[in-house]
Amino acid sequence: MLHKYLADTAGAQPDKVAVIHGKRSVTYEELSLGVSQLAEFLVKEGMQAGDRVGIVLDNSPEYIISYLAVHKAGGISVAINSQYSAYEFKTIFSDCLPRVLIVEKKFMKSVLDAVPDVSSLMTILIMDNNKAEKLLALIRKRIAVPSHINYFTMQDITRDNNSKSVCPSIDKKAVASIIYTSGTTGDPKGVMLSHENFLTNANSIIEYLHLTQEDRIMVVLPFYYSYGTSLLTTHIMAGGSLVIENSFMYPNVVLDKMLEEGVTGFAGVPSTFAILLNRSNIRKYNFSRLRYVTQAGGPMSPRHAKDLAEILPEADIYIMYGQTEATARLTYLDPEDFHKKPGSIGKAISGVEIELVKKDGTTAENEEEGEIVARGGNIMSGYWKKPKETKKVLKEGRLYTGDLAVRDSEGYLKIISRRSDIIKSGAHRISPKEIEEVIHEMPEVHEVTIIGAEDEILGFTVKAVIVLNEGQEIGAKAIQKHCRERLAPFKIPKDVVFVKELPKTNSGKVRKHLLKKSEEGIKI
Amino acid sequence: MEQIRQTVKKFILENILFEDDENALDYDDSFLEKGIIDSTGVLEVVSFIEEEFNISVDDDELVPENLDSVNKLAKFVNEKTGS
Numbered sequence: 001m002l003h004k005y006l007a008d009t010a011g012a013q014p015d016k017v018a019v020i021h022g023k024r025s026v027t028y029e030e031l032s033l034g035v036s037q038l039a040e041f042l043v044k045e046g047m048q049a050g051d052r053v054g055i056v057l058d059n060s061p062e063y064i065i066s067y068l069a070v071h072k073a074g075g076i077s078v079a080i081n082s083q084y085s086a087y088e089f090k091t092i093f094s095d096c097l098p099r100v101l102i103v104e105k106k107f108m109k110s111v112l113d114a115v116p117d118v119s120s121l122m123t124i125l126i127m128d129n130n131k132a133e134k135l136l137a138l139i140r141k142r143i144a145v146p147s148h149i150n151y152f153t154m155q156d157i158t159r160d161n162n163s164k165s166v167c168p169s170i171d172k173k174a175v176a177s178i179i180y181t182s183g184t185t186g187d188p189k190g191v192m193l194s195h196e197n198f199l200t201n202a203n204s205i206i207e208y209l210h211l212t213q214e215d216r217i218m219v220v221l222p223f224y225y226s227y228g229t230s231l232l233t234t235h236i237m238a239g240g241s242l243v244i245e246n247s248f249m250y251p252n253v254v255l256d257k258m259l260e261e262g263v264t265g266f267a268g269v270p271s272t273f274a275i276l277l278n279r280s281n282i283r284k285y286n287f288s289r290l291r292y293v294t295q296a297g298g299p300m301s302p303r304h305a306k307d308l309a310e311i312l313p314e315a316d317i318y319i320m321y322g323q324t325e326a327t328a329r330l331t332y333l334d335p336e337d338f339h340k341k342p343g344s345i346g347k348a349i350s351g352v353e354i355e356l357v358k359k360d361g362t363t364a365e366n367e368e369e370g371e372i373v374a375r376g377g378n379i380m381s382g383y384w385k386k387p388k389e390t391k392k393v394l395k396e397g398r399l400y401t402g403d404l405a406v407r408d409s410e411g412y413l414k415i416i417s418r419r420s421d422i423i424k425s426g427a428h429r430i431s432p433k434e435i436e437e438v439i440h441e442m443p444e445v446h447e448v449t450i451i452g453a454e455d456e457i458l459g460f461t462v463k464a465v466i467v468l469n470e471g472q473e474i475g476a477k478a479i480q481k482h483c484r485e486r487l488a489p490f491k492i493p494k495d496v497v498f499v500k501e502l503p504k505t506n507s508g509k510v511r512k513h514l515l516k517k518s519e520e521g522i523k524i
Numbered sequence: 525m526e527q528i529r530q531t532v533k534k535f536i537l538e539n540i541l542f543e544d545d546e547n548a549l550d551y552d553d554s555f556l557e558k559g560i561i562d563s564t565g566v567l568e569v570v571s572f573i574e575e576e577f578n579i580s581v582d583d584d585e586l587v588p589e590n591l592d593s594v595n596k597l598a599k600f601v602n603e604k605t606g607s
Contacts, residue, residue, distance in 0.1 A: 058559075083559070106559070247556055249563040250588050275563055279570075281584050426564060458564060477538065484542035489562070492542065 001170050001195050002202075002233055003039075003072040007032050009213070009239040016213070018236070019061045020261060021244040026061045028239075034061070038069035041157050042100065043166045045123055045150075049074035051099040052120075052178065054092070056082050056107045059223050059244045062127050064232060066102045067223070071195065074168040075100075077177045078190070079224040083488040086113035093118045096178055096190055096384060100125065105135070109143050116146050123150045131155050172196040178384050179226055181324040182422050182431035190384030191226075191324045200377035201327035202233040204349040208332055209265075209292055209318065213239035217265040218258050220248040220272060221427055227296050230328035231267055248272070251280035262289045269297030270304070271426040274457040277307050287312065296320040296329070298424045298459050299415065302342055309338065321345035321415070325399055327378040330354065331413060344412045345405070352376035356407055357400075366409050369416055372401040421512060423452035423460050428490045430462060432512075435493065438486045439464060439479060444472040449502055449510045453495055464493035465515055467501060528577070529598040535572050536594065540565050551594045566591060573597065579604040 009016060010032035019026040042053070053070045055077055057063040063079075070077040078096050080089065082104065089111055097120035103111050105128045115121055128135055132153045139145055176198060178190040205211070217235050219242050221228040235242050243261045245254045255276075258266065268276075273295065276282045293308070293315050300308075300319070309317055316335035322328050331354065333346030348354040355363055356370030364370030379399045382390035393400045404416045423430040432450035439448045447467040452460030464479060476496035483492045503511045529551065537543045540561055555561040561569065569591070570581050579601065590600040 247588070249556060249561060249566040250586055250591070251563070252584060252587055271564070275567070279567060279583055279586060284584075426562075457567065477542070481542040481544075489540075489565075 003035055003068045005237045017241050019242050021060055034065040035068045037157050039072035039167050042073040047073055047075055049168055052076045052078050052096045054098040054101040055079040056103045058082055058246055063223050071176050072167050076175050081224055082107055086110045087486045089114035112143050125152045128153045179324050182429050189386055192381040192384055193327055197327045197378050198233050201329055202237045204351050205234045205329055206238050207350055211238040215240035215264045218263045219244045226324040226328040251275055255285055264289055265292045267294045269427045270300040271458045273304050273308055277304055283311055290315045292316045294318045323401055325380045330374050341412050344414050347411055366407055369404055369406050372403045372405050374399045425460050426458045430491055435491055442482055444468055444474045451512050451515050461494040463495040465497050525602045528601050532597045533594045554592050556592055573601055577601050577605055
């Protein structure tokens with residue numbers, strides 16, 4: 001289990017730096033101790049094996065401690081996007097029924113607004129150093145605090161290093177985490193990943209990235225998504241270090257930190273690199289220690305890929321592909337092939353078999369289009385409490401990704417299209433259905449469809465195309481305001497267009513591809 | 525400078541926060557610490573102040589000292605416009 005790798009490194013190199021966050025530097029020994037103490041606390045509080053623990057924290061040493069402590073205590077971690085609204089938290093909590101929540105103080109309002117009907121919830125641990133009673137007194141002045149829940153803070157975590165461990169032994173096939181994703185159909189689904197899934201995938205990634213304990217990665221991606229999780233798991237497993245920077249909104253601050261800490265690695269999604277290339281001083285820096293850069297989370301434009309290679313001539317650039325349903329990673333393009341195979345996602349990582357399957361179920365030949373179907377120790381157990389949805393994508397132990405690709409004569413894969421309406425915007429995967437349902441709550445709205453509009457930085461932004469009810473008048477701002485009350489900021493439509501009707505098929509399905517192709521949208 | 529403050533605050537309230545309530549954003553609220561704006565939101569704000577006040581923001585000026593609150597933004601714009 002990952003926490004054992006942490007403990008091993010803590011034993012062998014207690015003073016090795018594990019995490020740097022702002023001015024804080026946390027050693028492996030300190031991290032391991034924090035994990036043990038929190039795990040003991042959770043078990044003593046009555047947590048049982050398989051209980052879900054929701055984590056609502058920004059990237060931090062406390063996130064890593066919480067994540068690993070839940071696993072050590074036999075629980076299932078459910079890390080949730082901290083930007084979520086109360087409505088979105090409630091959707092997740094109602095599905096996974098957590099026993100415990102670990103929450104940063106600044107997110108308490110949204111979380112407390114979401115929990116009154118969550119009957120499973122017994123405990124909230126607030127990441128704060130004040131005493132619980134004092135903190136709750138302050139919180140009660142502004143927010144209703146449900147009384148049936150036990151509240152604790154970091155002050156309540158016992159400091160007894162000598163007590164005998166009460167933590168259970170862990171089966172590596174047991175579910176370690178549930179990561180919520182929109183998959184290909186739009187409804188948020190909890191991907192169940194076992195300890196074995198994480199260890200298998202991390203091993204494969206460590207192998208092709210040649211990660212060692214000398215490596216130090218700059219982390220700007222959120223840990224609560226699978227790509228961010230993979231940075232945590234791989235670098236802890238390899239005994240390396242993580243440098244956390246949550247201020248990517250000021251990219252030069254991140255670049256300064258990279259130089260200051262002598263990072264050897266950097267991970268980003270296409271919008272990360274678009275921002276660095278277009279609006280930062282990256283061209284003025286000399287990152288002599290930077291040896292690897294990884295890119296996943298969607299296709300990077302050839303222009304940006306070329307610019308990046310020119311600006312960072314000493315670094316190996318790894319283009320990668322994967323899905324949450326595959327823990328994180330399925331394929332990678334070796335840096336040696338970066339210039340030879342532009343636009344390719346490379347080949348399967350070790351331990352993974354990839355087949356391209358045509359619509360008729362047969363295997364695609366070279367240069368023939370087929371759906372990427374994967375088998376390996378990193379493939380999920382299924383979706384939490386959604387057996388029907390699971391059966392659609394998991395067949396005979398193989399994951400049907402929904403992505404269409406071709407394989408060339410040398411075995412290199414290239415994505416052709418993604419068989420879904422999911423909008424990839426920055427680091428986020430956005431379900432149009434979820435936003436459509438929210439906008440449709442407005443009485444003025446007759447019909448709405450959400451599409452992705454191409455954006456140079458983000459890849460795609462959210463665009464709403466709306467048909468109003470007869471005689472109704474409402475502006476874009478009102479639509480956006482309504483969305484703001486229900487949804488995380490990154491889901492709010494950037495553009496809102498009003499039309500007389502939506503183009504549809506004979507069966508009444510909206511022809512989104514026509515709207516996407518239109519330069520100005522359908523004329524009103 | 526007061527007019528610059530009001531213009532910037534109004535833009536952020538209306539286009540980033542989608543809020544009517546003036547009290548939703550304090551002039552000294554740190555966008556970073558409060559999680560008010562993300563990395564693309566900052567670029568939207570920068571585009572706005574460049575267009576609205578006819579200034580050019582260099583890449584090395586994209587730092588918290590210049591941008592991380594309404595007051596800091598207003599001060600930065602004020603210095604750039606020499607008003």
